[in-house]
Amino acid sequence: MRILVVEDDRNLARQMAEALTAHHYAVDLAHDGEEGQFLGDTESYDAVILDLGLPVIDGVAVLTDWRRNDRRMPVLVLTVRDRWHEKVAAFDAGADDYVVKPFHLEELLARLRALIRRASGHTSSTLVCGPLSIDLGNSKVSLDGAPVVLTAHEYKLLAYLAHHRGRPVSRSELIEHIYSQDFDRDSNTIEVFVRRVRKKIGAEFIRTTRGLGYQLVCEPEPGAE
């Protein structure tokens, strides 16, 4: 899951980036409205945390512009503006959730999780896929009740596939959503991660569709790949 954080307070941005990274998110940071708007327009994110009082371009303007350009990623507004008419303005501009500063990081993470889950059409914080169960709250994966130990990148890959299990996910889409912007991307590593995850949960859960990508399968036929 790749997140864009647009926040002009560098300390707060760093704090959030650390917390998000610890929860297996890939994070891009922008410190003003212009940079944030550009990243949101050109990169592909699973969610955006957007401050409203931003230098150069105001957050509401950034959000309005994204929605006008048909950028539909879920946006969580994080701001000191706590009056209702300000909330209404943000939601009318296309916000999906609203957290008022000062905030608890845990609350922010929980809201972000719920937002991403809702955006991909899931209602529970635990994604269940046949015998496979992925707890998005604590990033734990279990197979038939037994915990599966995954590295951070392996988890990101599996979680992304689980969110979009209705369709095959291309290798380039996986790259975009697993790595942050400044990461040295190599598409071959995706194959390595897929191979490792298959080894840990069973190869039949991840189906390869030639030319389209990988898809998580919840009731696999044994032996299929």
Place this chain on the structure above:
Amino acid sequence: MRSSSLTTRLIAGAGVWIAAALLAAGVVVSAFLERHAEQGLQQRLAIHLDALVAASETEDGTTGLTLAPELTDPRFERPFSGWYWQVGDGGDPVLRSRSLWDQALAIDPPAAAGHAAWLRLEGPEGQRLRALVRDLTLPDDDRLFRYAVAAEEGVITAEIRPVQRTLTWMLAGLGGGLLIALFIQVRFGLRPLWRMRRALGEVRAGRAERLDADYVKELAPIAAELNALIDHNAAILERARRHLGDLAHGLKTPLSVLRNEASLHGEVAAGLVAQQVGLMTRMVDRHLARARSAGAGRILGARTPVAPVVDTLRRTLLRIHADKPLDFQCSITADAVFAGEREDLEEMLGNLMDNAAKWARARVRVAVAQSDRGLAVTIDDDGPGLPADRRRDALARGTRLDESAPGSGLGLAIVVDLAKLYGGRLTLGDAPEGGLRVALTLPAA
């Protein structure tokens, strides 16, 4: 004196009228004088004419006309003196005064025979004359003689000029006197205004608290308004000072807890920091909210239709609580109007509706009714509700009923503060569906 000054306006306005009236008086009196002098001249000339007629004698059988004793007035003897007489047989002069010398008066035929005509004539050496002319026949003679007696116009002018001069000086003196009186009157009339200005200066300088009550009838309401404004300012200042004091005191406690903890143990437990910071945050929020709303209720005539506000909030809240399948219904009488600022209404209803949505299991009902007594807002949810003995606490300032639902206690405190500011009130009760009912009543628009 500046062109926009009250004194200038008053003096200029009255000055124009005074000048016009004096000028008109001068013209009328002067015309009257001239007419009077002219009539006097006419009468004198009539006497001369009668004397001339009386002295005329005709000799039978001759064409001549003689004057028995000549007119004795020496002015008719001196050549070109300005006083002339002439007797003509028809148009031709037969006899004339010595003053005419070798000239004759050219006289157009007068209007009607038998009546004297008052004419303007041109005399010798271009003199402008007034003449009394009369055609008549003498006894024992059937010829028509034209008698004319004339005097120079200058006689009239010379007679009235000294009077005119005196009149002009008198009118000018009167005008000057009136202007001075006017100036004094304006200064006197405006004196309460200057006094008020000085008094305001005293208030601003801090030497006086408010304006005196004893102003003239026209200024008394202004003085009263100014006093109200001064009081309002003082009240706002006082309230701001009190809030600042409350805030400072409130913050000092958590700060000292943290400092003591740090000095006692060398380090502070994270939980304690979080708790105390939470306390301070709530305090800052509440005082900020109060500071924003301070004085808002004073805005007179602000009217906000309720329905659009509720609709907007409902839309926003459905997105905020998108995790829950909420059945969120509002029924509002179309004419419902709140007598105040839109933002304050949004603040009150937003907090109340948000609380309801937060605690509701599945249903929220908002009803707004307008009556003569005011606006009644009822918000019901089907959540756990609140036991009667805890409702008072819930409305008390800043109390937080449930720490896991951030902001709930604070939200109610803000609503209570705002409602009070607008003269309304907030009550908690039981909803028919088992949850909490929040009733907000606000005064009529």
